[in-house]
Amino acid sequence: MGIPNNSRLNLFSKWAHGKYNLITDVSGVKVGHITIKDKNINTGVTALLPHSGNIFLDKVMAGASIINGFGKSIGIIQIEELGTIETPIILTNTLSIGTAFTALSKYMLKKNPDIGVKTGTVNCLITECNDGRLNDIRGFHVEEKHVYEAIDKADIIFDEGAVGGGTGMCCLGLKGGIGSSSRLVKIDDTEYTIGALVMANFGEAGNLVIGGKHYDTNACSNNKKDQGSIIIIIATDIPLSERQLKRVAKRATISLARTGSYCGNGSGDIAIAFTTANRLPHYSDRNIMNFKMFYDENIDMVFEATVEAVEESIVSALYHAETITGIRNTTAIGLQDFLRQ
């Protein structure tokens, strides 16, 4: 739920945040976590539902930006081609995307008996970061049931920090995880919402920047390489076209830079943006369909509010993540513990 005002982390902000300062401030979006913890195991699954109906039948318009393609996410290519998301979005660890794909496929098939019979297949959207620093990633501890449970748990209120897919993530020398934030923008006298959710696992120790200030986290970590990745989901109810959603997703790079990333070689940095305001039906009697888009000449406010929401989401992931010790006795310090030192 964002960073408390008394946190001493002075993020620059031009726009107010939404009710919960979470991506779920965008009406219809829900998020659920399953956290899997046991001795050497620190991993999990986060599920994000773009809306509460049948997503396969009623797709949301989407765009993506592969900021740095050192990543194994599944489903990005088809977003690019068709401009839609048609399943929940799953966030988990790198080696578990196969299991997550199988589980999400079965979930979609159960809900849609026509898939693979009367119609084509389904484009499951599975994203990942490598939590191998804290988690026994080689153990494949995510099971299919965890994916169903994360989807079932999806709600408007959800936790941030070392939970769900973010359980074992590290970021900029500290403990990383799931963070979220939102911004409100007024367009033609109507209030719209932009929400962001990140699974933050990127950045070198020593490079952390918050609100323009450098923090030296070198003592906290021997993670001298930027090889973690970040998944960035941006949701909005502003009607944007496929091209515009790609442009919005691209702006997440700015947020990464504001927190100290230079998009390291080993970091799979993927941003996905969707709007709930343009829906595309799987079945249609008519071939010509209506959609709405934004006047590009004034789109800067959308870009800038997105940059803020993603930046705050990253800092919020750090802020809410508590110190944990994982596999090989590696400890990742939480930002609040770090600041108290």
Next chain:
Amino acid sequence: MGIPNNSRLNLFSKWAHGKYNLITDVSGVKVGHITIKDKNINTGVTALLPHSGNIFLDKVMAGASIINGFGKSIGIIQIEELGTIETPIILTNTLSIGTAFTALSKYMLKKNPDIGVKTGTVNCLITECNDGRLNDIRGFHVEEKHVYEAIDKADIIFDEGAVGGGTGMCCLGLKGGIGSSSRLVKIDDTEYTIGALVMANFGEAGNLVIGGKHYDTNACSNNKKDQGSIIIIIATDIPLSERQLKRVAKRATISLARTGSYCGNGSGDIAIAFTTANRLPHYSDRNIMNFKMFYDENIDMVFEATVEAVEESIVSALYHAETITGIRNTTAIGLQDFLRQ
């Protein structure tokens, strides 16, 4: 092993083919199939090994072209970013890519105990087409063991047609499957090889073209939509750069056109090209490394021989695929049966 000369399928050809007229004419490349057949089940796994050593430690330079992105293949994004392939390439049905990913990850982890511990993760390359017309794709009949078995079976001699990943595929109104071919090109007095392997599942009934001649397959199929996909793997021992391999992969579109495709909306058409002549080590003491590339001004012969090899691979897939009847009592006619009518 290509199309026999007496086949009446007059493919135009400027270059001679290699010893077996298979992708394995490129030294080091091997291919293995597991075919899974039972009542409603017509599916399988094909594994292609870029070379016989440890592919993770000794990567091959690669490029890819997403001809039409209605596809769910895993691993393409990282090829684009890093220009390498570091695992065997798996070809299977769309809904089985999760299982294939998990299996291939476990296989790689077993061979490389450093993955996820001392080094990052691994980029498994899993490709797919939808075999749901003939196969009970909703049954998830590919198991992890099938992937290991396909890799183990990999050899220089391999079958074409309705085998392995191609078992349940359909193409241009007829039975599709796996096809392969090769071409020899002489460069600076040395003979080099270009090989292609396809899993052909694309195209509308009624659009089949072979050697410039239209064949009306409408009677064979009610498949009036191009929604099947094709996976195209191109291997060579010509030293090409990452950029050049992407250009080579892009030329596969020409081969698709020559056989009757117009890259239909629902067809996930993916081409991947690699060269065994440029290897990139996973670990290196030196930061500056040597590689070789081709003089672009004369690269046309590489493009054109690639186009021929891919074209013949598609026709060879059709030629070798026998008539089969699958789920929902659907029959797909083999090309040789069709020609006999």
Next chain:
Amino acid sequence: MGIPNNSRLNLFSKWAHGKYNLITDVSGVKVGHITIKDKNINTGVTALLPHSGNIFLDKVMAGASIINGFGKSIGIIQIEELGTIETPIILTNTLSIGTAFTALSKYMLKKNPDIGVKTGTVNCLITECNDGRLNDIRGFHVEEKHVYEAIDKADIIFDEGAVGGGTGMCCLGLKGGIGSSSRLVKIDDTEYTIGALVMANFGEAGNLVIGGKHYDTNACSNNKKDQGSIIIIIATDIPLSERQLKRVAKRATISLARTGSYCGNGSGDIAIAFTTANRLPHYSDRNIMNFKMFYDENIDMVFEATVEAVEESIVSALYHAETITGIRNTTAIGLQDFLRQ
């Protein structure tokens, strides 16, 4: 005006063509040529107007595909980013695009006194092929006035063959030039038009294919390299989104393949598609605007009719181009002369 039925050039066709079988069958589109011929000079300018109003104030939605980027066209990058065309499209020789840019900029500034003062600049769209085989291209014979004149001459009826920008072009061993065609498609009981115009200058002698039949043009030309380029303009009144227009543009590769191209290294193959059915205002009071797009699931007919229109445009360019002799006493044989031999 397309290929006469008695031409013996049996193009396969599923759709009927429009009234004139020209790109101008798309209502509002106009084309004008200036042909510049004198001794060693064989060049010119073709101008295509997307509609008859103020294109800067009332932009058309557009997409582009860089099939092979060995080209110098100006303005493609901004089409990709903003999804619009806001000027006439100019086709000329490679070295004259600077002059054409200056001329078109001045033309746009004259019509729009706000450009560069109250609003930003303008994205002039200038495309090119190298006519240096027949034209003294080093002489920079295109002048600014030729661009104005080509725009002024733009009309619904226009010539094909060795005229305008196509005057000095060569193609597949024969004389190339400007060609055009159109196709009618019925969508939800309404008839729509897809039109194409090409400036054809690509392909190796020896590779010409028409209607699936190879023609050996090796005797006509010593042009053994595919280093000429083709510019492909696709216009339609079907409402397509920016993403869809890019997909349509991409399908032009299929038409190239059907006529014998393999997208040679030195060929700058650029396709641009626009729709007159989605207009974007330069100035808008509202930030949210309405558009129409096509149901992707049924878009195959649009793809396939486009492929036909572009294919026939290429053949029509050859068909209408007469034999000429240019600089260095080089002769390019017209297709009709070639067929008579």
Next chain:
Amino acid sequence: MGIPNNSRLNLFSKWAHGKYNLITDVSGVKVGHITIKDKNINTGVTALLPHSGNIFLDKVMAGASIINGFGKSIGIIQIEELGTIETPIILTNTLSIGTAFTALSKYMLKKNPDIGVKTGTVNCLITECNDGRLNDIRGFHVEEKHVYEAIDKADIIFDEGAVGGGTGMCCLGLKGGIGSSSRLVKIDDTEYTIGALVMANFGEAGNLVIGGKHYDTNACSNNKKDQGSIIIIIATDIPLSERQLKRVAKRATISLARTGSYCGNGSGDIAIAFTTANRLPHYSDRNIMNFKMFYDENIDMVFEATVEAVEESIVSALYHAETITGIRNTTAIGLQDFLRQ
């Protein structure tokens, strides 16, 4: 020559700069300016020479990143396809790129009598920003001779600030212009150089950030929209492949973010990177050529030093630009004047 240490502009820096702290610290690179000033005229031309030989015959390996494609630069498409730069790079105002293209073409033709006769044409690289806030851009005041003069003046020592192509540029509410910087990195015991040069014309008043600190320039300017653009040239003597140069160019986005940009809609943000360490001959007897590339696993130092060099170049452009008053009596305040207030 970079920012003096006593400037109070505390840029965070991990690497030392080169001898002159200019892009010309990369051996062989030279830069020349022509500044055109008269009443309402504030424009000019900057020419950058990748090396001192015949660039057409001895091309440098290159990559580019279109950060935001609201731009009209010429020549980027071919860099992408062929991975080379073969001419000097010209930086000027948006409407003058036609003139600059013609001039540079004539310059290249004079030096290379084979262009357009025995070989193909040449890919002139012309980049631009819109200086219409301070310059009578509608007057087309750049002439062909200015381009030749800028090339002739190219030297190792060159001015920064409101000179050459940067004469009329504005940036983040202040006077923009040309800036440059360099960084030294030690690789395998050898010292290499990364240099950057920018033409900075981007950013909203109110968003300026230097060294993590916000500066409120709202009082200086009514430029509330980010619609200016930035051209970023990165040169190095580190052997990087085409793919790696593209990755390096992409990292310039981070530098933009560090200075307050969010890549506004109207900003044409283009980055071009080249290495003098990989040369490609125009003519070659051999088809297989040797090159060197960097071990990606350790490329982070190249990325991070690039980000620093580009960031300092932007700040240096502001630092060296003096306050000027241009067309329509618009004043742009120089950073040093702003800091003195």
